[in-house]
Amino acid sequence: MRFSELAEVMEKLEEITGRIEMTNILVKLFLETPPEIIDKVIYLLQGKLAPEYKGIELGIAEKMLIRSLSLSSGVPAKRLEELYKKYGDMGDVAYKIISSRRAATLLAFMGKTEEELSVEEVYNTLMKVAKATGPDSQSVKIRLIAGLFNKASPLEAKYLARIILGALRLGVADMTILDALAIAFAKTKDARPIVERAYNLTSDLGEIARIIAEKGVSALKEVRIQVGRPVRPMLAERLPTPEEILRKLGGVCAAEYKYDGERIQAHKKGDHVVLFSRKLEEISGHYPDAIEIVRRHVLAKEAIVEAEGVAVDPDTGEMLPFQELMHRRRKYGVKEAMEKYPVTLFFFDVLYVDGVDMTLKPYPERRAMLEKIIRVGDRARLATQKIVKSVEELEEFFELAISEGCEGLVCKSLSGNAIYQAGVRGFLWIKFKRSYQSKMIEPIDVVIVGAFHGRGRRAGTYGGLLVAVYDKEADMFRTVCKVGSGFKDDDLAKLPKMLEPYRIPHKHPRVDSKMEADVWFVPHFVIEIIGDEITVSPIHTAAMGRIKPGAGLAIRFPRFTGKYREDKGPEDATTVEELVEMYKAQLKKIG
């Protein structure tokens, strides 16, 4: 197949915005494409060489493309850079340059005419570019690309340049390609779900296309979930209120914590573990520790499981915000990041276990299987889950999730048809996230009323302090959070000694707490803390019932600012009134 045919289709697609028209053009293209290269045509249409999960990237930036084009055309790189600044698109630059060039290869002097570019040649050459390594690889890549430009027509050059730079934005969505494949090869739209399911299980449009083009739609039914190949994740719809969520799910659901971390799909085959991100990129390299957790805690020879990876402070056991985990998203320093932000996996679903495709089983069965194959440990846990039947139960569980650092809940259908819908965003799973948020913009002064024993590096000192604000009206101290972050080693070393004189064997009568601390103190010391926001919480007693019945206010992701307010007595701490005012003043609608 000539590359010019594909370039012409690309040109047409660029001018089209309607999905139906786009589909029709693709149907025609797919029928004209020899089945054995339809995968390559599809990858190129999407500006890639392979599905994301294979991690094959061209890695060519403008500079290198300019050098290739310069080598091919004889136009100095400086001039090309100027043109690029003027047009803002290397495709247009390539078009212009190749238009005004006369062929100047040796073949012309050998009495041979240059063959036209074929799709295979373009694909295979770009694959060589992607795979070139070693000391001379730069110059090899430049020559390979220049070789393509030497054979290209202006239009071909335009799309070559865009493909190479990853700037081919035709807007050909996966779903449009699936539509076109179903119409082209099954002649009926009924085949669409079969095509889509095969895609959702393999995450490889090219392969699906080849199967249907070569063997027909019935062969697609044979496509199976496979360890090592990412499955397109099931996604949750969103509803704003707990009432609507419960109604939609038939009055009862399994509510699961929605952790503020990275969704990880883990594939285990014996001792070999591969991890994929939500976008199906391989992320094994970022999470050597997660691989180890899966190896040790997933009790199956072969399995595909899903978990939320969350950074947990090794000293306090508290979950850290998502941003902390993003330190892992880099090529270097993974080891350091791993020590500083070790990941804990909260498993929430299982897609495959030892030969059994679990995606077709209902959620309760999958959860039961998950509970069976996960050996729970410190860093391998099951997503906290509760079966809820009322709005009140759902709200309370939601607030608990928020105060523990989660984003909210995912409410899952318990019905018999609640299968794992790979690649689908549907109402079998419904997100319950907050629609309001109260940012914390200034620190508050809190009184230390209790403490928790430390573990690990903090053994022998305190792992966290229970702190409270002052309720002037009742002359009580009401808890607002447990704080463990922000303490330096010096602080930790002196805390037990500093607090010892105030230690008492039971909760102080002026302290109101639902939380059971390991150690209690007479309210005396005041420290300054700040957090990300002030949230409604069922477990803290500050401003209980003021914002919401049965719930108080709490500080989310609190940390010590380093300031001991020795100048302040406990009654000088931030008051409940002030906290309520701060909450209201900063309350903003989100999402």
Add this chain to the structure above:
Amino acid sequence: MSFRFALSSANVFLNIVAAIKEIVDEAAFKISPEGVSLRAIDETKMAMVDLMLQNHFFDEFECTEESLIGLNMSEFHKVLKNSIKRGRQLTVNLPSSEAGMLTIHITNGARITHNVPLIGIEYSELPTLKLETTARLVVETDSMKEAVEAVSRYHDNIIFTATPDEFTVEARSERGSAKYTLTQMELINLEVDEDLVRSAYSAEYLKKIFKHKKLSPTIFLEFSSDGPLRVKYPLEEGVAELNYYLAPRLYE
């Protein structure tokens, strides 16, 4: 498929491989009873390298039937470079003790043995380039290297001009221009059939082509107006040579 050849100076072979790898990353040597040859065109089809080493160029040469030896030239060069020092000898053997490998011994007292993996290469005989050149000159390799380095800062297109009296290398752009002139006096030989012969070539390739003084201190240049350039490194007159061919830059 079997052959064996030896050279008393391993360095010569190293320099040949270095000259080939400038143009092609992967290529195949053709080994026949007549000798060793290689003709390969680069990915851009703008440059070609053509090597001919007749059997009596070698100190020892045994070959009964033709074979093709595909190699990754950069890798091959790296392997040789680390083992070859002045005064060492080289023998190349096939079949090797290991399947799919080429065995190389480098000796001067101690013996270094390398087994280098062969690669499959789609081999198609390239047609011979028949050149009708109107300018022919013999020049010191270093002069050409110096000329290209001096002028290429102004433009990637380097213009070669030959008249019956002199040969010039120049480049020009808005940023300035430079010209390098060699008269009859500085040239070893100059033959020009027309009043003026002029053609332009890519500096990037010229730099690769003119850096092999170790192959030969003098080279033969041939070209015609808007025609390809041939650069010949003579290794042994009539017995061994390495040629580069380079397509011209054409103007609108």
